[in-house]
Amino acid sequence: MIREERLFQLFRDLCLINSPPLQERDCVLFVRNLLESKGLSVWEDNASQKINGNANNLYAKLPANQAGIPGIFFSAHFDTVEPTEGLVIEERDGVFYSNGKTILGADDKGGMAPILEAVFAIQESDIPHGDIFLVLTCAEEIGLKGAYASDFKDVNVSYGFVFDTGPPVGSFVSRVGTHDRFTARVIGKPAHAGKDPEKGINSIQIASVGIAAMKLGRIDEETTANIGTIRGGTATNVVPAETVMTGEARSFDKEKLRLQIEHMVTCLEKAAQDGSAIAEIDVERAYEGYEHDKNSKVVQVALQAARRLGWNYDLRSTLGGSDANVFNSRGIPTVVCGTGMEEIHTHQEHISKTDLVNSARLAIEIVKVSSEIR
Numbered sequence: 001m002i003r004e005e006r007l008f009q010l011f012r013d014l015c016l017i018n019s020p021p022l023q024e025r026d027c028v029l030f031v032r033n034l035l036e037s038k039g040l041s042v043w044e045d046n047a048s049q050k051i052n053g054n055a056n057n058l059y060a061k062l063p064a065n066q067a068g069i070p071g072i073f074f075s076a077h078f079d080t081v082e083p084t085e086g087l088v089i090e091e092r093d094g095v096f097y098s099n100g101k102t103i104l105g106a107d108d109k110g111g112m113a114p115i116l117e118a119v120f121a122i123q124e125s126d127i128p129h130g131d132i133f134l135v136l137t138c139a140e141e142i143g144l145k146g147a148y149a150s151d152f153k154d155v156n157v158s159y160g161f162v163f164d165t166g167p168p169v170g171s172f173v174s175r176v177g178t179h180d181r182f183t184a185r186v187i188g189k190p191a192h193a194g195k196d197p198e199k200g201i202n203s204i205q206i207a208s209v210g211i212a213a214m215k216l217g218r219i220d221e222e223t224t225a226n227i228g229t230i231r232g233g234t235a236t237n238v239v240p241a242e243t244v245m246t247g248e249a250r251s252f253d254k255e256k257l258r259l260q261i262e263h264m265v266t267c268l269e270k271a272a273q274d275g276s277a278i279a280e281i282d283v284e285r286a287y288e289g290y291e292h293d294k295n296s297k298v299v300q301v302a303l304q305a306a307r308r309l310g311w312n313y314d315l316r317s318t319l320g321g322s323d324a325n326v327f328n329s330r331g332i333p334t335v336v337c338g339t340g341m342e343e344i345h346t347h348q349e350h351i352s353k354t355d356l357v358n359s360a361r362l363a364i365e366i367v368k369v370s371s372e373i374r
Helices: 004-015 025-037 046-051 105-121 203-212 254-274 298-306 323-330 353-370
Strands: 041-044 058-061 072-077 089-092 095-098 132-137 157-163 173-174 178-185 218-221 223-232 242-251 280-288 315-319 334-338 350-352
Touching: 004 025, 004 046, 004 095, 004 105, 004 353, 025 041, 025 058, 025 105, 025 223, 041 157, 058 105, 072 223, 072 323, 072 353, 089 132, 105 178, 105 334, 105 350, 132 323, 157 298, 157 323, 157 353, 178 203, 178 334, 178 350, 203 223, 203 242, 203 254, 223 254, 242 254, 254 280, 280 323, 298 334, 298 353, 323 334, 350 353
Parallel strands: 072 132, 072 157, 157 334, 173 315
Antiparallel strands: 041 058, 058 132, 089 095, 095 350, 173 334, 178 242, 178 280, 218 223, 223 242
16 A cells, blocks of 8 residues: 555655755645645645745645544644755665765654655545545744644644654654743843953853752753753953843643743842842743543544554653644644654654654554544
8 A cells, every 4th residue: 555665755855855944935835746746635824924934834635535534634844953955865774864964854754754655545545534634834843833823724623643753653642741931131231351340240140140040950750941042242351241041941740840930030030139130031831731641532543553553652751842732732632653763853863764664554544543433
């Protein structure tokens, strides 16, 4: 049923299209033309206007061939964490790599190619199915922006599956923590560092005092925290008047998350007050967490599909987000499916042909099971 060489070539073709966040238009057009050539109904939203990019989210529908079967969707994202311009793909022992000078782009083209091939294989078969939708997003890697801008008004589904996490294929993420992030500006006072340093207020020093007071890293088994960037100052001979930093915290427990963010903010505010500076801090919710009961329909469909293919893994939990966080927050039950992408976001990123095929097999089996569990 699966045409393996078609799948491998599709993966290569997708990877060779440079598609960093907000610059995915060429990849969207390639996939749109492919889907339309297969006779699927295809459309876009207006995400580009909302997120200031050059590409929209792409949707496609394979209509049901049997009444009474619930609609489902498969999802993956077009963008990669850094440009793949100049990518040279190498195959070694049945595994795709880059030549080490760029990333490969298996995150998430290693999720996209298999779900596309699965839909084509189903279309060419007599497998009974309800409406099958593809929801292919942009700008996932920079804060799920495409998903937040997505429009599901024409996507009538009962649940969905995002192919966008690491191995093993046949495992599923059913529990994800909540993530908050913040930007803080510490405002001091400039002065000549050699002539009048006592007239200045060193914003870098004050920010450092605040950071040093924070509990960071692994807070407990459910909570993490981090300061990710810090920048300030203009020259070595000027007392730095402004320092900007970004940070985050994540937790499976929202109360723990609230307390951790409150702690980090308090540390900065106290350091600023003690140093006669000002701290301006903006906190925002990056995404809401979710947890699906093992007996929920979306989880049962996923688990039964995997077991039929010989896989029986425990459900996974993670503090890393995906488009599934957005879809779940909108009331559309969604789980994340493990794919074969390994060492993602590095120049050593790779994915095996076997895992590409198995991901497509899993998507097809999900369709089969969903036709039975109504």
